[in-house]
Amino acid sequence: MQVFRYSDPEFNPYDDRREPEVDEGFWVAPTVQGPVRATLSLPGSKSLTNRELVLSALAEHPSTLTAPLHSRDSALMIQALKDLGAGIEEVPGDEPFGPDLTVTPAPIEGGTSIDCGLAGTVMRFLPPFAALAQGPVTFDGDVNARRRPMKTTIESLRALGVDVSDDGRGTLPFRLYGTGEIEGGEIAIDASASSQFVSGLLLSAPRFTKGLTLRHTGEKLPSMPHIEMTIDALASRGVVVDSPEPGVWVVPPAPIRGRDVVIEPDLSNAAPFLVAALVAGGTVSIKHWPADTTQVGADLRELLPLWGAVVTYDAETSILTVDGGDGLIGGGSLPGVEVDLSRGGELAPALVALCALASGPSTITGIGHLRGHETDRLAALAAEINGLGGSVTELEDGLHLEPSPLHAGQWRTYEDHRMAHAAAIIGLAVPNVELDDVRVVSKTLPQFVDLWTELLGRKVSTSAADVDLLGFL
Ligand SMILES: O=C(O)C1=C[C@@H](OP(=O)(O)O)[C@@H](O)[C@H](O)C1
């Protein structure tokens, strides 16, 4: 067991001269020889866990989170909320992936520094929260985090009357100076680079003296289901957000209720496992799949049939099953597809991996904003798939893939958990896909390698991905 930190200041994922790191994070993705038949449980949703943590810390009374995610992103959120004054304790629960959490709200304290790591939810959800404190709060994060767009957060705080000092680049780091209250009212923002700018403001807005009327002015707005998730989470705590027209949200000043909530499994992290059924053939089932959810991973039920999967849901047992038929390995082929993934950009890396194995051309659009994710995902996917012999072209708003036989090779993960998932999918069919650092999976799914091994029906072994998260807590 070793502690891994993403803080090497010399690390430059865009530097082609960098030698692959053959260290404990090195992982050769396993190939699959025949059909799989797996039924898996997955840890809690990152998006739900981090929203419920924030709302619990803003609430009037304590809350309990059952089956929350325990990963780097949730650990960063927990630490940040503690630094801002909240009480958060682990309590024993019945869940296989870690303890439950109790959150005891407290007056929000300034005079601290927040480490956002690489977590979009921390860097976009917490500045409006921290601005409710009295005193300065500094926000910073990983090297890759300093590339992620933050201009809209900074500008929206200023529009709310909060003093913010930054270097004008519209990125981390920056410092805000809270005065103990935010009056609120009406502001307009451009959230075309990330839905998280909207969610971050909506979450804290019930605590603004006059609430908030938020208008999105940009041409497009990605990840709408994540905004709906925010609105739904607020509604469950007694705050009714009105949307009188698309792109406008009205949040009243209102008490936020404490709540005991069971966190759903992460359906976006289900993507690589479900996609594997199409490559290997056979069936992959996920337990505890919610019948009704705001998670965009639910879109996989409509998306995977585009590649020929048969998806069934058993409402009695809450098990979702993807049947990949013979699969690519069993002699089948995968069609090329044309699909707009603007609703669910976080599903794109797994689905692009599938397209790289297809026998027809594919075009994935609506994902230009992925350039501002953990890494520039369009550049990273194109570079790594092409490095294996693929034919991927970057479009302004997505990727185009032509069929091309893939071969063994190195795959850089760029600190991006979903780049590791994509490599694992391709590696099912292409021998010797070598990841430089699979430990990046700890961002949202530290158990990825073990679950992948379970998927393939092999003995589960502790491995490079057995990351000691205590280092983050
Ligand atoms: O609010 C959230 O929990 C998220 C919103 C989305 O962000 P973008 O709108 O920036 O894509 C998504 O991609 C991210 O993984 C999680």
Ligand SMILES: C=C(OP(=O)(O)O)C(=O)O
């Ligand atoms: C974009 C993602 O993460 P974040 O919450 O850091 O934006 C993601 O998980 O795909």
